Amino acid sequence: METFKKLICLDRDDTLIRNIPYLSDPSKIDFFPGVIPGLEALQNAGYGLVIITNQSGISRKIFNLESYRLMENAVVNKLADSHVSILATYFCPHGPDEGCPCRKPRPGMLLQAIQDFGADPAQSWMIGNADSDVAAGEAAGLRSLQIDPQLVSNVPGRIYRDFSEAVAHILETDT
Numbered sequence: 001m002e003t004f005k006k007l008i009c010l011d012r013d014d015t016l017i018r019n020i021p022y023l024s025d026p027s028k029i030d031f032f033p034g035v036i037p038g039l040e041a042l043q044n045a046g047y048g049l050v051i052i053t054n055q056s057g058i059s060r061k062i063f064n065l066e067s068y069r070l071m072e073n074a075v076v077n078k079l080a081d082s083h084v085s086i087l088a089t090y091f092c093p094h095g096p097d098e099g100c101p102c103r104k105p106r107p108g109m110l111l112q113a114i115q116d117f118g119a120d121p122a123q124s125w126m127i128g129n130a131d132s133d134v135a136a137g138e139a140a141g142l143r144s145l146q147i148d149p150q151l152v153s154n155v156p157g158r159i160y161r162d163f164s165e166a167v168a169h170i171l172e173t174d175t
């Protein structure tokens, strides 16, 4: 694999795309406003982009691995159509009671991504909507930002109302 010192680890559902619980229909993929230009800006600034997603719908047998893969490919291909390259997608198929090391808030998938790309956690970021995303990011040593559209005003350096504001913070911090 290519080496990327700086990774952006991205949660998928309710961070990049509007979450429909246990989404498995590619035609329903809907990126939030600001996500695609934000990812393009991060990519242009030299960050490698990876997706880190809990998909317990697989364990719960709400959809199978094959339909998950269709969704994953559709997300990656739609981004590629907009010249945004996702280096890899890491997913946890397990349920919350299975005790796996990969389901966020555990950091297993992030640690794997860091290892796979030879990244420096201290130069990397996690962006997600859930507390478990931030917890996983911090456990892996990444700076971590949360997106919360319901927020009245941003909590600088921690929580942002939309993706593009989080991206602006990253670019300001690192340059």
Ligand SMILES: [Zn+2]
Pocket: 092, 093, 094, 100, 101, 102, 103
């Ligand atoms: Zn897992």
